[in-house]
Amino acid sequence: MSKNLKYYYDLMSQPSRALWIFLEKTKLPYEKCLINLGKGEHLTEEFKAINRFQKVPCITDSQIKLAESVAIFRYLCREYKVPDHWYPADSRRQALVDEYLEWQHHNTRATCAIYFQYVWLRPRMFGTKVDPKQAEKYRAQMEGSLDFIEREYLGSGARFIAGDEITVADLLAACEIEQPRMAGYDPCEGRPNLTQWMARVRESTNPYYDQAHKLVNKFAQDTASKAKL
Amino acid sequence: MSKNLKYYYDLMSQPSRALWIFLEKTKLPYEKCLINLGKGEHLTEEFKAINRFQKVPCITDSQIKLAESVAIFRYLCREYKVPDHWYPADSRRQALVDEYLEWQHHNTRATCAIYFQYVWLRPRMFGTKVDPKQAEKYRAQMEGSLDFIEREYLGSGARFIAGDEITVADLLAACEIEQPRMAGYDPCEGRPNLTQWMARVRESTNPYYDQAHKLVNKFAQDTASKAKL
Numbered sequence: 001m002s003k004n005l006k007y008y009y010d011l012m013s014q015p016s017r018a019l020w021i022f023l024e025k026t027k028l029p030y031e032k033c034l035i036n037l038g039k040g041e042h043l044t045e046e047f048k049a050i051n052r053f054q055k056v057p058c059i060t061d062s063q064i065k066l067a068e069s070v071a072i073f074r075y076l077c078r079e080y081k082v083p084d085h086w087y088p089a090d091s092r093r094q095a096l097v098d099e100y101l102e103w104q105h106h107n108t109r110a111t112c113a114i115y116f117q118y119v120w121l122r123p124r125m126f127g128t129k130v131d132p133k134q135a136e137k138y139r140a141q142m143e144g145s146l147d148f149i150e151r152e153y154l155g156s157g158a159r160f161i162a163g164d165e166i167t168v169a170d171l172l173a174a175c176e177i178e179q180p181r182m183a184g185y186d187p188c189e190g191r192p193n194l195t196q197w198m199a200r201v202r203e204s205t206n207p208y209y210d211q212a213h214k215l216v217n218k219f220a221q222d223t224a225s226k227a228k229l
Numbered sequence: 230m231s232k233n234l235k236y237y238y239d240l241m242s243q244p245s246r247a248l249w250i251f252l253e254k255t256k257l258p259y260e261k262c263l264i265n266l267g268k269g270e271h272l273t274e275e276f277k278a279i280n281r282f283q284k285v286p287c288i289t290d291s292q293i294k295l296a297e298s299v300a301i302f303r304y305l306c307r308e309y310k311v312p313d314h315w316y317p318a319d320s321r322r323q324a325l326v327d328e329y330l331e332w333q334h335h336n337t338r339a340t341c342a343i344y345f346q347y348v349w350l351r352p353r354m355f356g357t358k359v360d361p362k363q364a365e366k367y368r369a370q371m372e373g374s375l376d377f378i379e380r381e382y383l384g385s386g387a388r389f390i391a392g393d394e395i396t397v398a399d400l401l402a403a404c405e406i407e408q409p410r411m412a413g414y415d416p417c418e419g420r421p422n423l424t425q426w427m428a429r430v431r432e433s434t435n436p437y438y439d440q441a442h443k444l445v446n447k448f449a450q451d452t453a454s455k456a457k458l
Contacts, residue, residue, distance in 0.1 A: 071327035
């Protein structure tokens with residue numbers, strides 16, 4: 001088990017939070033390596049030597065440098081003795097987890113992140129203006145993903161995305177769906193299945209879920225307070 | 230081995246070609262189910278019952294309905310006795326294949342497909358006009374992905390994306406990179422590593438590679454002929 005695992009992350013990054021919650025919850029031995037995206041620490045030559053993609057999250061251990069959250073999840077579940085439910089050995093269930101993990105790239109991940117960046121992050125970082133029509137377009141795309149999850153993944157009474165137990169798919173999904181809350185969008189409104197499932201993911205992984213989302217929750221609250229003024 | 234595997238595909242779809250080449254090369258027993266995207270056969274209620282995402286490729290067998298090419302590749306490599314090199318059991322090598330499979334979604338796949346659709350497909354299907362500035366922007370994004378592959382994945386003398394043997398990552402990558410040729414873009418020009426690697430992928434999988442790309446090659450030739458007029 002001693003692989004000298006180092007985890008590079010920033011909790012403002014959605015997949016960074018998902019992996020951090022997983023590492024804490026499963027109590028894997030690892031070294032915390034904070035990379036502050038806001039300060040551009042991922043753009044240094046020093047970090048490039050660790051991760052050629054210059055993104056977080058990523059890991060290093062005695063045998064590998066690895067990027068891409070989904071690849072990292074699979075690697076950790078294979079290399080460490082984590083409870084099977086996270087990434088089931090059963091071939092059919094594993095395939096259904098994989099299907100979500102691949103689908104989310106151009107759906108949950110892309111649409112929630114683009115909305116958040118356009119409405120909240122870019123105006124703050126670069127002073128860009130928000131065109132309401134463009135924001136509405138991005139919002140509709142995001143709602144397409146969220147409605148699909150509400151209806152197709154959670155519509156048949158499933159407790160989690162790939163069955164009755166929590167998997168890495170739930171972690172990646174929930175952390176992504178928390179992100180637009182900072183931009184004043186409530187993903188749970190009008191989506192009872194998603195609401196209950198989000199609560200279930202949180203309960204299953206607390207106190208780590210709340211710890212990972214501390215800053216997200218603060219920003220979401222700030223945005224909500226300003227909207228009331 | 231008898232799972233009653235059915236494969237739903239259209240060879241105009243890049244990941245459909247990748248999986249078709251794999252199925253033919255490994256001689257897995259499967260039933261060919263053609264879904265003509267041009268005729269909208271993926272949009273019928275009948276097909277929705279097979280694949281809720283209403284996309285190709287997808288498979289069904291005795292135990293599962295499965296979409297998402299990467300998830301399908303993993304499932305087939307796990308369920309059937311295919312040569313190990315396609316998706317190595319060795320944890321480190323598997324992780325490096327996975328890293329590419331996840332990276333490509335927002336890079337090779339997104340950028341080559343968007344360029345192809347904007348410059349070639351949408352004008353033909355919907356009569357849209359091509360704005361040269363927008364085309365140039367999409368082209369630059371695509372070239373970013375191709376240059377990264379040239380430099381980072383193939384720059385150190387690697388024969389394939391994840392080492393000295395062909396994996397499913399090479400199949401997905403090469404089939405994606407063939408696509409913009411139909412729009413008159415030569416991905417090999419100025420990229421010697423990529424040129425040699427493309428030839429290697431083709432040689433390793435022929436006659437199936439050429440069979441899968443028959444229509445792509447025809448359209449690429451048509452575009453090239455028109456450009457000369």
